[in-house]
Amino acid sequence: MATILEVHNLVKKYGDFAAVKGISFDIQEGEIFSLLGPNGAGKTTTISVLSTLYAPTGGDAVVGGHSVSKEPMAVRQLIGVVPQDLAIYDELTARENLSFWGQMYGLSGKALKVRMDEVLDQIGLRDKANQRIRTYSGGMKRRVNIGVGLLHRPRLLFMDEPTVGIDPQSRRAILDSVKDLNKQGMTVLYTTHYMEEAQELSDRVGIIDHGKLIALGTQAELTHQVGENDTLVLHAGEGDDVAALAVAVRALPNVLRAEVTDHAVTIIAPEAEEILAPAVTKANEIGVKIHSVAIQEPNLEAVFLHLTGRALRD
Amino acid sequence: MKKVLLIGWKDVTLAFRDRAALILMLAAPFLLTLGLAFVTGRFSGTADSGISDIAVVVVNQDGDQIGNALVDLLQSPDLDTLLAPSVVDDPALARRQVDDDKAAAAVIIPAGFTASIIPAPGAATAGPLVQLEIYGNPTRPTTAGIVRTIVDQFLSQVEVSRVGAQVVVTQLLGQGLIQPSDAAQVGAEVAARQTQVTQGSPSIALKSTTGDVAASFDPLAYMAPGMALMFLMFTASNGGRTLLSERAQGTLPRLLVSPTSSAQVLGGKVLGIYLTGVAQMLILIGASTLLFGLKWGDPLGVVALVLAAVAGAVGWGMLITALAKTPGQINAIGSAIMLIFGILGGSFLNIDYMPDWFVALSKITPNAWGLDGFNTLAMDGRLADLGEPIAALLAMGALLFAVAALLISRRGIAQA
Numbered sequence: 001m002a003t004i005l006e007v008h009n010l011v012k013k014y015g016d017f018a019a020v021k022g023i024s025f026d027i028q029e030g031e032i033f034s035l036l037g038p039n040g041a042g043k044t045t046t047i048s049v050l051s052t053l054y055a056p057t058g059g060d061a062v063v064g065g066h067s068v069s070k071e072p073m074a075v076r077q078l079i080g081v082v083p084q085d086l087a088i089y090d091e092l093t094a095r096e097n098l099s100f101w102g103q104m105y106g107l108s109g110k111a112l113k114v115r116m117d118e119v120l121d122q123i124g125l126r127d128k129a130n131q132r133i134r135t136y137s138g139g140m141k142r143r144v145n146i147g148v149g150l151l152h153r154p155r156l157l158f159m160d161e162p163t164v165g166i167d168p169q170s171r172r173a174i175l176d177s178v179k180d181l182n183k184q185g186m187t188v189l190y191t192t193h194y195m196e197e198a199q200e201l202s203d204r205v206g207i208i209d210h211g212k213l214i215a216l217g218t219q220a221e222l223t224h225q226v227g228e229n230d231t232l233v234l235h236a237g238e239g240d241d242v243a244a245l246a247v248a249v250r251a252l253p254n255v256l257r258a259e260v261t262d263h264a265v266t267i268i269a270p271e272a273e274e275i276l277a278p279a280v281t282k283a284n285e286i287g288v289k290i291h292s293v294a295i296q297e298p299n300l301e302a303v304f305l306h307l308t309g310r311a312l313r314d
Numbered sequence: 315m316k317k318v319l320l321i322g323w324k325d326v327t328l329a330f331r332d333r334a335a336l337i338l339m340l341a342a343p344f345l346l347t348l349g350l351a352f353v354t355g356r357f358s359g360t361a362d363s364g365i366s367d368i369a370v371v372v373v374n375q376d377g378d379q380i381g382n383a384l385v386d387l388l389q390s391p392d393l394d395t396l397l398a399p400s401v402v403d404d405p406a407l408a409r410r411q412v413d414d415d416k417a418a419a420a421v422i423i424p425a426g427f428t429a430s431i432i433p434a435p436g437a438a439t440a441g442p443l444v445q446l447e448i449y450g451n452p453t454r455p456t457t458a459g460i461v462r463t464i465v466d467q468f469l470s471q472v473e474v475s476r477v478g479a480q481v482v483v484t485q486l487l488g489q490g491l492i493q494p495s496d497a498a499q500v501g502a503e504v505a506a507r508q509t510q511v512t513q514g515s516p517s518i519a520l521k522s523t524t525g526d527v528a529a530s531f532d533p534l535a536y537m538a539p540g541m542a543l544m545f546l547m548f549t550a551s552n553g554g555r556t557l558l559s560e561r562a563q564g565t566l567p568r569l570l571v572s573p574t575s576s577a578q579v580l581g582g583k584v585l586g587i588y589l590t591g592v593a594q595m596l597i598l599i600g601a602s603t604l605l606f607g608l609k610w611g612d613p614l615g616v617v618a619l620v621l622a623a624v625a626g627a628v629g630w631g632m633l634i635t636a637l638a639k640t641p642g643q644i645n646a647i648g649s650a651i652m653l654i655f656g657i658l659g660g661s662f663l664n665i666d667y668m669p670d671w672f673v674a675l676s677k678i679t680p681n682a683w684g685l686d687g688f689n690t691l692a693m694d695g696r697l698a699d700l701g702e703p704i705a706a707l708l709a710m711g712a713l714l715f716a717v718a719a720l721l722i723s724r725r726g727i728a729q730a
Contacts, residue, residue, distance in 0.1 A: 087564035091331040
């Protein structure tokens with residue numbers, strides 16, 4: 001497989017604030033690569049630099065042999081971008097939006113028309129193509145937002161958190177469409193803060209936090225970093241003192257980590273079943289009512305917790 | 315260039331699908347014009363012009379041939395329907411009647427007015443220059459303008475008579491038919507006879523003058539372009555707002571990660587505002603022509619003036635965009651500028667009656683230059699008569715756009 005994207009020590013600063021602090025990775029053609037990290041980790045800034053929206057402050061990236069800092073126009077011909085927020089015109093129909101954006105990428109005439117129909121089929125909106133976007137549901141708008149990025153058959157598609165704020169059904173449809181696109185040969189760089197999406201879609205995952213790439217590899221490689229440890233999650237009520245519970249649980253034998261995540265305490269231990277009973281006892285002692293318990297196999301959430309001491313949703 | 319056209323056309327489409335914008339672009343100027351037309355009696359059907367019985371106060375301190383001729387003209391049966399003149403002796407009283415809104419204008423003929431034009435018998439030259447005064451009511455710009463036009467036409471005829479007398483005397487002297495010592499007396503007699511002819515014959519200049527006024531001084535011809543130009547400023551600032559809105563909505567960054575330069579994006583946005591403004595003006599002009607039978611004048615002149623006026627307005631719109639930080643700021647500044655320019659540029663009041671500084675300041679507005687041009691066309695002017703307003707509007711547009719483009723580039727507004 002050829003390398004479609006090479007990122008070398010990429011830095012992006014806004015004044016004194018460094019949003020991206022020297023990250024490096026590459027993506028092979030035909031791969032789905034996910035950048036997984038919490039909000040504010042630097043995912044969107046990274047995509048903005050790679051898509052030539054912002055010039056890098058330091059380092060460089062090469063897309064299909066073209067430098068993003070020196071040949072931005074050549075890079076733009078090769079990439080498609082699906083931004084996190086909707087970037088389509090509400091008062092135009094889906095067909096008019098696709099026509100406008102297709103022409104901005106140099107498509108015209110019959111080729112444009114054929115491609116528009118293909119994309120409308122792909123996003124399942126051909127029968128509603130002549131309705132204005134403002135009449136669409138949130139999920140339908142998201143699909144048009146994705147369709148715009150696919151029109152010119154980009155070699156590398158950047159998808160920046162495309163499932164944020166939508167219903168489960170639309171989310172499922174988007175994840176399936178990403179997999180379909182990949183089966184058709186499209187390379188995808190996908191950013192998300194949902195561990196499940198990264199696990200489901202990705203060939204490889206880069207975990208990003210505070211502008212740094214803190215882990216990179218296949219899921220198996222990443223979860224191996226956590227070892228064979230289990231993750232035990234104790235869900236408490238809204239008013240309960242889960243911080244006190246976390247402190248108490250850390251004192252138990254064989255507990256490797258215990259961190260607060262929302263109204264829960266996430267515990268990493270070699271055997272979750274061994275920890276469960278003493279942890280619940282501790283909860284009763286300090287007056288925390290446990291609503292539910294979950295035991296998870298090693299996953300990317302555990303990897304992130306293991307590496308940062310924080311949950312992805314923090 | 316194709317991408318510039320695509321972005322421009324997309325913006326025109328979006329502008330004409332925005333209901334709120336359509337209300338301000340088309341419905342508001344149309345309804346305001348309609349309302350003002352009703353107020354001024356445009357649709358009363360009592361006279362050709364829709365205006366009648368204009369109260370005018372006349373003070374004749376001259377009491378000589380030309381002063382008397384002007385009073386007779388204003389009281390003539392030919393102007394009976396149009397004017398309702400009253401004669402008083404005191405100029406201060408006449409001005410007070412105007413100030414109290416009891417008259418549209420006062421015509422004050424100073425003492426020595428005739429003598430300042432025609433040498434008195436035995437005198438070699440005319441007396442010192444004295445000026446006839448028209449004291450207009452700024453709250454009645456249209457009717458005051460009619461009085462001014464009538465008096466202007468009369469004075470033109472007097473000037474024709476005076477020049478005619480000079481020519482006759484020069485020719486008689488050249489041919490040796492009179493002696494130089496008799497020249498002044500002969501000139502006075504010729505001028506007096508010409509003035510008498512003017513005074514006594516309604517079939518020549520005076521009658522046709524009043525006829526022209528009735529036919530051409532349609533108040534809508536002043537109000538419709540005034541309102542159209544004022545709301546053109548809304549279109550210009552609203553168009554600029556979309557540049558910042560697109561940045562906030564994410565479509566501008568998306569454009570900038572497509573193979574499109576920021577110059578193409580800015581060019582497309584400006585083209586879109588320009589085309590929207592031209593379409594707005596032409597729709598308003600077409601609608602008022604079809605529905606009110608309004609005659610805008612020479613079609614070529616109208617189109618050229620519209621193209622130039624929109625350029626001037628777009629220049630201001632881009633400058634507002636370059637100075638504002640948010641779409642909301644553009645809305646606020648744009649609305650204020652629209653109203654200020656409407657007042658300053660003469661969309662509400664005839665600025666002919668304003669102080670000199672006001673008139674000079676009005677020249678910064680596309681409204682003033684545009685109205686100047688539309689008034690010229692309404693008074694049977696042609697494209698060739700529009701050189702000054704068109705040149706001023708184009709220069710205004712070019713200068714403001716250059717400044718705006720510089721500011722936009724420095725502030726990175728057309729970038730992500």
